[in-house]
Amino acid sequence: MDLVIDGKWLYYPHSGKLITDGRIIVEGDRIVYSGQRKSPESVKQSGHEYYNYEKGLIIPGLVNAHTHIPMTLQRGISENKPLQTWLEYIWSIEPHLRPKDAYWGSMLGIAEMFASGTVGFNDQYFYSDQIAQAVHETGIKAVLAPSIFFTGNPESNTMEEAFNHAKSVHDKWNGDNNRLWISFGPHAPYTVGKDWLQTIADEARDRGTTIHTHLNETEYEVNESQKTHSLRPIEYMEKIGVLDTINSAAHCVHLSDGEYEILKKYNVNALHCPKSNAKIGTGVADTPRFLKEGINICLATDGQASNNKLDMFEEMSFEALIQKAFHKDSTVVTSTDVVKMTTSNASALFPQNSYSGTLLENTRADLIVLDLDSPATTPVIDPVSHLCYAIGRDNVVMTVVDGSIVYHEGKFMTLDIEKIKDEAQRVTDRLLETTKSE
Ligand SMILES: [Zn+2]
Structure with a gap:
């Protein structure tokens, strides 16, 4: 109409x-x-x-630039824990997640997004086949990156399996209704080895798609990378020759001067999750520095176990306030800046002419x-x-x-909200019960 x-x-x-x-x-x-x-x-x-x-x-319409959409089922599940402990807990629950659960978690997340003005999201998670089904049915716009790693992975036991699965999801869904696209999601350089990162990057180039990963989220991760590779994570990704395929780098909280230059050189979009970073206590990304360097930043909530909302209005407000507080300067990030971060800046996450964020x-x-x-x-x-x-x-x-x-x-208009709420609560009750009885 x-x-x-x-x-x-x-x-x-x-x-x-x-x-x-x-x-x-x-x-x-x-x-x-x-x-x-x-x-x-x-x-x-x-x-x-x-x-x-x-x-x-x-x-x-707003865009949420970094999500793990079925984690909507884990809203409020693991509070007041540092990232590594938090991850261990999440990774003990996720193996119990079934394909249909991920579908209901995605439907719930999409409902929350529609009701809060979000028209598109950029996701990295397991069960992207089921997430794609939810995208297809509801009419939201999305780029989905099937997670490629196997810690806590309920779908795959090896990297090989996870990689093959990602390729099959790309075959099946990429370009669906001209609203859904598939990229690849090697979780992070600390969970995926060099050979696999290079193989995934080669496959992304061959298919004309990109990579969505997590980079420089915590100081711990940066220190470990320096110990293991004598390089910081973004330096390491450049050295092994995969940065040209990375369209989406989630977090980018702890960066050296050289790493800002590298992100800029490869045109990487920084996916900035201020509330999640604050909640897990990982730090505050230096947004004014990104703006000064001309690196494209998009705002995001991250998964619901570390936010616990899919609310881009709250994310915009929080971002502006925390930057002003952190830098002791009320001029560093403006309303105009944060609205761009969740609209026009996000056009770079989608194929050309798919989402403009301009009206x-x-x-x-x-x-x-x-x-x-x-x-x-x-x-x-x-x-x-x-x-x-x-x-x-x-x-x-x-x-x-x-x-x-x-x-x-x-x-x-495109989903049955009462059924979705019932199913989501039922799935989460079962997940908690199963995890407790182990
Ligand atoms: Zn994430």
């Missing part, structure tokens, strides 16, 4: 332009008009579905409407400041992916 959506404000994050009395016209999966409102009568007669939000702020005409129609007619968002002085500090996911009234409304005023 073609759409006309009127709102009080339209915001274009890539340019920082804000216009009032705005209108978006969507035909098929494209935005065909984006700008000031014209006569409402002409639109009503055109046969488009018409929506008007008197205090609506229309912005591009521009002739781009894919991925957008959300925020209703600012609420106590927490009144008065409106600066809608862009509100995006970072006052708007929450409760203000999301409409989520549109590729021209289809997937969420509208509390209703999900």
Whole structure:
């Protein structure tokens, strides 16, 4: 169905332009008009579905740049533990996860994302075949990187098996509905050896895809790399010749001067997870430095066992606040910066022309409407400041992916939320029971 959506404000994050009395016209999966409102009568007669939000702020749909989506089932499971202990606990639970469980965890995560204005995600996890099924059914946009390693892996017992599985997921799903793409996910340089990293990189080049991995998350990991390889993780990845294939590097918290240069040289996107890094106590990534160096940063929640939300509004707010506190400088990261990190910057994570994060005409129609007619968002002085500090996911009234409304005023169009909640609770109860009885 073609759409006309009127709102009080339209915001274009890539340019920082804000216009009032705005209108978006969507035909098929494209935005065909984006700008000031014209006569409402002409639109009503055109046969488009018409929506008007008197205090609506229309912005591009948000992207969550680093997730482990079935971990939504593990929300709140392992609190107040350092990363290595946390990982050991998670890796004791994950072998009990069954394929169908991962499907329900993904459906739950996608529901949470739709209701909080997220239209796309960049994932790395096991069971990507089941995650892909959930993406296919719900209409969200995603790049999925099947995890390639075997610690805690419920799907594969060897690297060989995990690698073959990733290739078969790529064969089956890459390009599905022009909304779903498959990359490869060697977990991290400390869990995947050199030969395998090189083999996976070769395969990614052959298939014209990329790699999504974790780099320089903790000081421990950096110290271990220096002990084992006499190199820091990003230096090591460059030396073994795989960085040209890495599109997505999650975390990048502890970097040397040289490592910033390497990321920039290879055009690697840094996936920044401020809340997860804070919660696990791994540190604060130096966002102002990334901005200064011109390295593309995208915001992300990470998995739900270390966040515990899939809420990009909270992530934006937290990012701006923690940077100001950490640097003792209120100018270092602005509202404009954080909104870009979760919209236009994220276009680099998807194949060209698949997601723009701009609201521009002739781009894919991925957008959300925020209703600012609420106590927490009144008065409106600066809608862009509100995006970072006052708007929450409760203000999301409409989520549109590729021209289809997937969420509208509390209703999900492409999923059965009551069934999903029931199944998710049932699966988590079983996982906890099974792990306890071991
Ligand atoms: Zn992660």
